[in-house]
Amino acid sequence: MAPTSEIQDDAVPAIAVLLGNDVDGLLEAALDEAGIGFGSKTISQVRYVPGRSITAQYRVETVSVDGATAHQTLVATSGIDVPPGVSVFGDGAVDIAVWQFPHDPFLPGLATASTPETATALLRQLG
Secondary structure, rough: OOOOHHHOOOOOOOOHHHOOOOOHHHHEEEEEOOOEEEEEEEEEEEEEOOOEEEEEEEEEEEOOOOOOOOEEEEEEEOOOOOOOEEEEOOOOEEEEEEEEEEOOOOOOOHHHOOOOHHHHHHHHHHO
């Protein structure tokens, strides 16, 4: 993928945020809502549909109140409608929805299917 400075899509202005350094503030705000501190991030996946939307996935180091670090996956998207209850950050011109994996608002069963224990329990219930 080309460097952020080379990507310009007037229909998807969030590209500059999601692929640039400003994304740290966005991820920090999303974690702050959950009472979790932001340490660092690595972008792990991007899905860009020219003229329509962008979705980026980040591997984020988090810091708890007691200073313990952990890793989480955050997903940020712009240009698509998200269900109610998803945190949306922005100014109206550029709005970006953010959620923690596996709590994907488009895949409500993902949280249940994403660990061996919960997937096994679900499969047992289904016979």
